[in-house]
Amino acid sequence: MANQLHLSIDRSSPVPLYHQVVQGIEAAIHTGLLEPGSRLENEIDLAAQLNLSRPTMRKAMDELVRSGLLVRKRGVGTQVVSSQVRRPLELSSLYDDLTNNGSKPTTEVLTFAHIEADPATREALHIAAGAKVYHFTRLRKVGGKPLALMENWVRDDITHIDEDLLKAQGLYGILRSGGVNFRLATQRIGAMVANDYQAPLLETEPGSALVTMERTAVDDTGRNVETGHHVYRGDSYSFEMTLVQR
Amino acid sequence: MANQLHLSIDRSSPVPLYHQVVQGIEAAIHTGLLEPGSRLENEIDLAAQLNLSRPTMRKAMDELVRSGLLVRKRGVGTQVVSSQVRRPLELSSLYDDLTNNGSKPTTEVLTFAHIEADPATREALHIAAGAKVYHFTRLRKVGGKPLALMENWVRDDITHIDEDLLKAQGLYGILRSGGVNFRLATQRIGAMVANDYQAPLLETEPGSALVTMERTAVDDTGRNVETGHHVYRGDSYSFEMTLVQR
DNA sequence: CATGTCCGATTGTTAGGACATACTCTGATT
DNA sequence: AATCAGAGTATGTCCTAACAATCGGACATG
Numbered sequence: 026m027a028n029q030l031h032l033s034i035d036r037s038s039p040v041p042l043y044h045q046v047v048q049g050i051e052a053a054i055h056t057g058l059l060e061p062g063s064r065l066e067n068e069i070d071l072a073a074q075l076n077l078s079r080p081t082m083r084k085a086m087d088e089l090v091r092s093g094l095l096v097r098k099r100g101v102g103t104q105v106v107s108s109q110v111r112r113p114l115e116l117s118s119l120y121d122d123l124t125n126n127g128s129k130p131t132t133e134v135l136t137f138a139h140i141e142a143d144p145a146t147r148e149a150l151h152i153a154a155g156a157k158v159y160h161f162t163r164l165r166k167v168g169g170k171p172l173a174l175m176e177n178w179v180r181d182d183i184t185h186i187d188e189d190l191l192k193a194q195g196l197y198g199i200l201r202s203g204g205v206n207f208r209l210a211t212q213r214i215g216a217m218v219a220n221d222y223q224a225p226l227l228e229t230e231p232g233s234a235l236v237t238m239e240r241t242a243v244d245d246t247g248r249n250v251e252t253g254h255h256v257y258r259g260d261s262y263s264f265e266m267t268l269v270q271r
Numbered sequence: 272m273a274n275q276l277h278l279s280i281d282r283s284s285p286v287p288l289y290h291q292v293v294q295g296i297e298a299a300i301h302t303g304l305l306e307p308g309s310r311l312e313n314e315i316d317l318a319a320q321l322n323l324s325r326p327t328m329r330k331a332m333d334e335l336v337r338s339g340l341l342v343r344k345r346g347v348g349t350q351v352v353s354s355q356v357r358r359p360l361e362l363s364s365l366y367d368d369l370t371n372n373g374s375k376p377t378t379e380v381l382t383f384a385h386i387e388a389d390p391a392t393r394e395a396l397h398i399a400a401g402a403k404v405y406h407f408t409r410l411r412k413v414g415g416k417p418l419a420l421m422e423n424w425v426r427d428d429i430t431h432i433d434e435d436l437l438k439a440q441g442l443y444g445i446l447r448s449g450g451v452n453f454r455l456a457t458q459r460i461g462a463m464v465a466n467d468y469q470a471p472l473l474e475t476e477p478g479s480a481l482v483t484m485e486r487t488a489v490d491d492t493g494r495n496v497e498t499g500h501h502v503y504r505g506d507s508y509s510f511e512m513t514l515v516q517r
Numbered sequence: 518c519a520t521g522t523c524c525g526a527t528t529g530t531t532a533g534g535a536c537a538t539a540c541t542c543t544g545a546t547t
Numbered sequence: 548a549a550t551c552a553g554a555g556t557a558t559g560t561c562c563t564a565a566c567a568a569t570c571g572g573a574c575a576t577g
Contacts, residue, residue, distance in 0.1 A: 039568095041530060067557055078532040080326075083558090093455045099558045100540030106455075106489065209339045209352070215509030216462035216480040232478055234462040237509075247308055247342060247352055263461030263483075266512075287560060313527055324562045329528085345528045346570030522575075529568070538559070546551075 034075050042077060046085035054094060054105055065095070065103045130172070132195075133164040135226075137188045139181065146178045149241055149252040159186045164226055171227045172262060177253035200251065205244045212240040214264055217256070227258050234259030280321050288323060292331035300340060300351055311341070311349045376418070378441075379410040381472075383434045385427065392424045395487055395498040405432045410472055417473045418508060423499040446497065451490045458486040460510055463502070473504050480505030 032049035034042060053059040065071065072082035086103060089095040097103045142150065142158045150158065158178045165173040177196060179186060184203025191199070197207070215237045224231040236259050241252040278295035280288060299305040311317065318328035332349060335341040343349045388396065388404045396404065404424045411419040423442060425432060430449025437445070443453070461483045470477040482505050487498040 043530080069557085080533085081531060084530090096454055097558065098540075099538065100556065102557060208342055211511070213509045213511045214460050214482070216482040216505035218464060218478065218480045232464065234464045234480060236460070236462040243352065247350060259462035263459045264510075265457070265459045289560080315527085326563090327561060330560090343528065344570075345568070346526070348527060518577105520575100520577080522573100524573080525571095527568105527570085530566085532565080533563090535562080536560085538557100540557085541555085543554080544552090547549085 032075060034077070043081050043085040043088070046075070046077070046082065047088050050085070050089055051094065059105050061105050063105055065105070067102060130165050130167045132192055133166070134188045134191050135162040135164055137161040137191070142178065146252065150178065150180055150249045152180065152249075157181050161188075161191060163191060170261070171258070173255055173257045174223055174226055175253060175255040177251060179251045180248065183248075183250060196251065196253075205250055207242055207244055207250070210240055210242040212238055214238050216259070219256075223256060227256075229258060229260075236262055236264070238264075278321060280323070289327050289330040289334070292321070292323070292328065293334050296331070296335055297340065305351050307351050309351055311351070313348060376411050376413045378438055379412070380434045380437050381408040381410055383407040383437070388424065392498065396424065396426055396495045398426065398495075403427050407434075407437065409437065416507070417504070419501055419503045420469055420472055421499060421501045423497060425497045426494065429494075429496060442497065451496055453488055453490055453496070456486055456488040458484055460484050462505070465502075469502060473502075475504055475506075482508055482510070484510070 032046065032053075034045055034049075036042070038045065040048075050059070059065070066074075068079055068082050068086065072079045075082070086095060086097070090097055090103075094106060095103055096106050138160050139157060140160055142152060142156055146152075146158060146160075147154060147156070152158075159181055160176075160178050162174070162176045164171055165175060179196070179200075183205060184200065186199060201207075217235050217237050219227065219229055219231050219233045219235050221231050223235065224233070227235075236257040238255045238257070239253070240255070242250050244250050278292065278299075280291055280295075282288070284291065286294075296305070305311070312320075314325055314328050314332065318325045321328070332341060332343070336343055336349075340352060341349055342352050384406050385403060386406055388398060388402055392398075392404060392406075393400060393402070398404075405427055406422075406424050408420070408422045410417060411421060425442070425446070429451060430446065432445060447453075463481050463483050465473065465475055465477050465479045465481050467477050469481065470479070473481075482503040484501045484503070485499070486501070488496050490496050
């Protein structure tokens with residue numbers, strides 16, 4: 026039980042202490058040093074061992090509980106959750122879900138335009154009549170196999186976008202380089218069957234299943250930066266996420 | 272700017288103070304008292320007005336930031352996010368997503384059995400060979416229209432389940448009554464086309480689009496309580512969620 | 518006029534202490 | 548022997564108190 030997790034805390038680092046603890050415990054869990062189901066020492070002792078205050082220790086554990094790695098129970102203690110659950114850990118995030126998947130995706134830009142926003146886009150991005158947006162469609166392939174057909178609308182008052190940029194890196198990478206700090210996004214996931222336009226591009230048959238995703242992303246200043254409508258091949262893509270009960 | 276949000280804090284209530292603040296601000300936002308985009312007063316003044324300490328106030332605002340209602344910026348202040356984003360607020364939770372939708376859903380139990388778990392179920396629920404589970408399929412209708420076809424496997428060492436119970440209330444209601452405190456769930460959302468078994472039950476055509484969802488739920492003791500495989504009519508159901516950047 | 522610098526405002530981080538509440542186990546009582 | 552009460556332990560909530568980091572605008576300087 027008394028797992029001596031010898032974390033090293035660097036007080037001169039710019040990384041907050043509680044976050045160093047989070048990283049340390051995460052690492053200990055992933056390397057197997059902390060076994061699934063094992064109990065951690067109590068907050069106070071742990072804090073004392075690392076020369077931290079209890080609030081700092083608690084804040085670190087709070088984050089780990091929230092992300093689903095730990096489970097706390099009053100009067101009992103804190104446990105590492107069973108490994109069976111932990112595999113699909115990260116919830117589908119604001120980042121393109123593909124870039125961290127080993128095989129590098131390639132992107133083909135099918136259409137690109139800088140146009141006046143239509144009413145639906147104006148509402149989604151919350152911009153005034155007459156404002157212009159970038160509108161483009163892309164085809165994303167992984168390992169030569171088409172995976173997703175993506176249509177996006179982006180405000181043009183944030184950063185310059187062109188075809189070459191889109192070919193070189195993901196949309197979110199471009200926007201972040203342009204100084205955008207994403208805060209939240211709403212998305213809706215559903216299903217449809219491939220039509221005659223989508224099927225040949227995705228190299229599948231009309232009538233096959235597609236996963237659809239609509240998303241609008243907002244930055245830290247409250248601007249609706251981007252909205253998009255994506256479809257994925259149903260036989261090779263699904264959204265995986267971990268829900269944490271609050 | 273100086274929004275006088277006259278929240279009432281009841282110190283004798285068993286509800287934690289920070290949670291009372293969360294509820295109060297949520298209510299103020301939903302009733303329009305706090306307008307989208309408006310700035311809140313700073314943490315210290317707000318805390319002083321309510322006779323709370325700053326950490327308590329901060330904890331409340333932390334939750335609201337995490338749920339996507341507020342946005343904070345160091346050196347600047349705290350804002351209510353734009354209303355455009357807030358509509359599809361709650362992320363699809365552990366609860367049945369339908370019960371809070373106005374029209375009451377009805378549930379038909381198609382099959383019900385108490386059987387020995389097959390290998391796939393044993394792995395999903397992390398139970399030993401020879402253990403038994405409840406296995407059942409249900410058809411859920413809203414307003415007389417079939418919406419979802421659900422197949423579930425549930426551990427039998429938690430609470431008794433039978434057909435009548437399932438007809439009367441949702442699975443999660445039954446399990447919570449049985450003393451289960453859900454902590455987290457992993458789910459995977461995808462797409463498929465309706466086959467000859469599913470189509471007539473869902474009153475749609477074979478070949479139409481279906482949203483698929485696989486989920487495994489875990490309680491606060493780390494047990495994998497339940498796993499399920501659901502399909503929804505693609506033309507009338509989609510998963511809506513808000514992602515918050517951490 | 519353009520640019521760099523300082524300063525106030527506001528959130529971010531950390532500390533240390535106190536008491537409340539829930540769970541578990543043990544010992545006492547019936 | 549079974550049941551109940553209480554002690555011990557661990558997390559949950561709340562407080563006071565600092566100092567750090569960052570942002571934005573005001574101000575000074577070239």
